[in-house]
Amino acid sequence: MDLAALIFDVDGTLAETERDGHRPAFNAAFAEAGLDWSWSVELYGELLEVTGGKERLRYYIQRFRPDFEPVRDLAGFIADLHRRKTEHYLRMLRAGAIPLRSGVMRLLREARDAGIRLAIATTTTPENVTTLLECSGGPDLPGWFEVVAAGDVVSAKKPAPDIYQLALHQLELPADACVAVEDSANGLRSALAADIRAVLVVVSSYTQRDDFSSATVVVDELGGPDAPAHVFHGTLNGDGYVDLAAIRVLHGRAGGTTSQ
Ligand code: XBP
Ligand code: MG
Numbered sequence: 001m002d003l004a005a006l007i008f009d010v011d012g013t014l015a016e017t018e019r020d021g022h023r024p025a026f027n028a029a030f031a032e033a034g035l036d037w038s039w040s041v042e043l044y045g046e047l048l049e050v051t052g053g054k055e056r057l058r059y060y061i062q063r064f065r066p067d068f069e070p071v072r073d074l075a076g077f078i079a080d081l082h083r084r085k086t087e088h089y090l091r092m093l094r095a096g097a098i099p100l101r102s103g104v105m106r107l108l109r110e111a112r113d114a115g116i117r118l119a120i121a122t123t124t125t126p127e128n129v130t131t132l133l134e135c136s137g138g139p140d141l142p143g144w145f146e147v148v149a150a151g152d153v154v155s156a157k158k159p160a161p162d163i164y165q166l167a168l169h170q171l172e173l174p175a176d177a178c179v180a181v182e183d184s185a186n187g188l189r190s191a192l193a194a195d196i197r198a199v200l201v202v203v204s205s206y207t208q209r210d211d212f213s214s215a216t217v218v219v220d221e222l223g224g225p226d227a228p229a230h231v232f233h234g235t236l237n238g239d240g241y242v243d244l245a246a247i248r249v250l251h252g253r254a255g256g257t258t259s260q
C-alpha cells in the first residue's frame with residue numbers, strides 16, 4: 001500500500017516529557033498527598049519499563065513500598081494520586097515548560113501539506129496529549145490529528161498492540177499503509193505487534209540503551225536542513241534528516257510502496 005498515515009507516539013517522541021515533566025509531576029503529587037516518596041532521575045528510568053502512570057504507581061508500591069497500606073482500596077488510591085499528578089503535569093504544560101522536539105513541527109506540516117493523515121497512539125492520558133499539542137505546538141495543532149488513541153481506552157497498554165490496533169481501526173487503514181514514529185522499545189514492540197512493519201525510532205533521553213534492532217530506521221533526532229540526524233541503525237535516504245521523502249523510502253523498504 002502507498003503511505004497514507006503517520007502514527008506518532010507522544011512521550012519521548014513529540015517531546016521530552018518524562019524526566020522533567022511526568023517525573024516531577026508524580027513527585028509533586030506525592031508531596032501533596034503527604035507521602036515521603038521521591039522518584040529520582042535514575043529510579044524513574046527503571047520505572048519507565050512499566051508504561052502507564054497508574055500501572056507505574058502500582059508497580060512502584062508493590063516493588064519498593066511492599067508494606068504501604070492505603071487508607072482506602074489500592075485502585076482508588078492510585079487513581080486519586082494519578083489524578084493529582086495529571087493536574088500538576090497539565091499545569092507545567094500550560095506554562096509552556098515542555099517544547100516539542102526538533103523537527104516535529106516541520107515534519108507534521110510537511111505531511112499535512114502532502115495529504116498524509118496524522119494520528120497518535122500513546123499510553124498517556126488524553127488531556128495530556130491535547131494540552132501538549134496546544135501549548136507547545138499551537139492552538140490549531142490538536143485538529144491536525146484525525147485520530148488520538150490514548151490512555152485507558154484499551155485494556156492492555158504498550159508493548160501490547162492494542163493502542164496501535166485502535167488507531168488503525170479508527171483511521172480505517174491497514175497496517176502497511178502506515179509508518180509509526182516511536183522512541184522506546186515498548187513502543188516499537190507495540191507497533192510491530194500491530195503489524196506495522198515500518199517503524200522510525202527517534203531515541204529519547206531514557207531510551208538510548210533500548211534494543212531497536214527490529215526498527216526500520218533509528219535516529220537521534222528528526223533533525224532539519226541545518227541539523228543533520230545521526231543514524232544509529234538502518235539507512236536514512238535524502239538530505240540527512242527525517243523529511244517526508246525519507247519516510248516514504250523507509251516505508252517502501254519495510255514492505256509498502258513508495259509511489260508519490
Ligand atoms: C508513556 C507512558 C506514560 C507517561 C505518563 O509511554 O508510559 O505513562 O509516562 O503518562 P509511551 P500517564 O510514550 O510509550 O506511550 O501518567 O498519563 O499515564
Ligand atoms: Mg514514548
